[in-house]
Amino acid sequence: MQSTRDAAQAATLDQVFHALSDGTRRAMLRELAAGERKVGELAAPFSMSLAAASKHVRVLERAGLLQREVRGRVHICRLQPARLKTAGQWLRFYEQFWTERLDALEAALQAEASPQPDTDGPAESPDDTAAKQPPGKKNRGHRH
Amino acid sequence: MQSTRDAAQAATLDQVFHALSDGTRRAMLRELAAGERKVGELAAPFSMSLAAASKHVRVLERAGLLQREVRGRVHICRLQPARLKTAGQWLRFYEQFWTERLDALEAALQAEASPQPDTDGPAESPDDTAAKQPPGKKNRGHRH
């Protein structure tokens, strides 16, 4: 029964992406990238109660993004890359897929609308962040 | 001052990851990967009201994951890969970083098991050495 597996996968993607959707939690992961941290250390940089930070840690933990080791009275947190990898795989798949599609579309439009190769115009924009343009206009020159 | 840019970046990451944290919306993106779709077409597979599906589309749109073209009375949606790329970059950075760290840890443990002296303590060391920073380390003081 694969539907169960799919549902489980969907549930973990829900949890992981939700965990990543908060700046405080992303900052905690950033901190953890430098090494293991106690909960108190993770909480310190933020201007919120320790209890609130503790909840953020637990959200990350339930999402499987970190692992907690209770050693004495301190809880030591480390990154757990598996789930992040799962999310990364999801993203990568669509990223690649979409890019391919857009490239194909662009090529098709160019072939359709160019009896002559007009070269490429002024498409030398340095920053393509959030390229906003009507459909089918060429502005990017990315290849893979 | 780049903090504005960082804050904006953080806000869009919030939006994008939040948009991705819902299975319905991920399914819509999956559908859109096959080509452009009207809102009604995106809504069809789900057993919810059209209004509810329309809200999901708007969440994706506000996150910059899709673009809408109003043509007559139908709204045509297409994927917009830029924001997904942003999220992908964030994930890739940490994924790689963590993997490197884990590899280093593994190497350290192996070295420990070898007759060579401990080059770097496996567990106990605070070990902040060579901590490359992801985009924007010094930021705190979040939104709200």
Added chain:
DNA sequence: CCATTATTAAACCGATCGGTTTAATATAGC
């Protein structure tokens, strides 16, 4: 003009979120 179609707007609802404050729990160390 009028009915149909495609979509959003608005008001509402229960659940969850992100935060607080005030306990409770457990360990460390004198």
Added chain:
DNA sequence: GCTATATTAAACCGATCGGTTTAATAATGG
């Protein structure tokens, strides 16, 4: 044993979420 420390539990609060239902808006087509 006592007290300080590290962390969670629990109750609460306003905001947002994901859904509904009922209109409103706008374009299509006979």
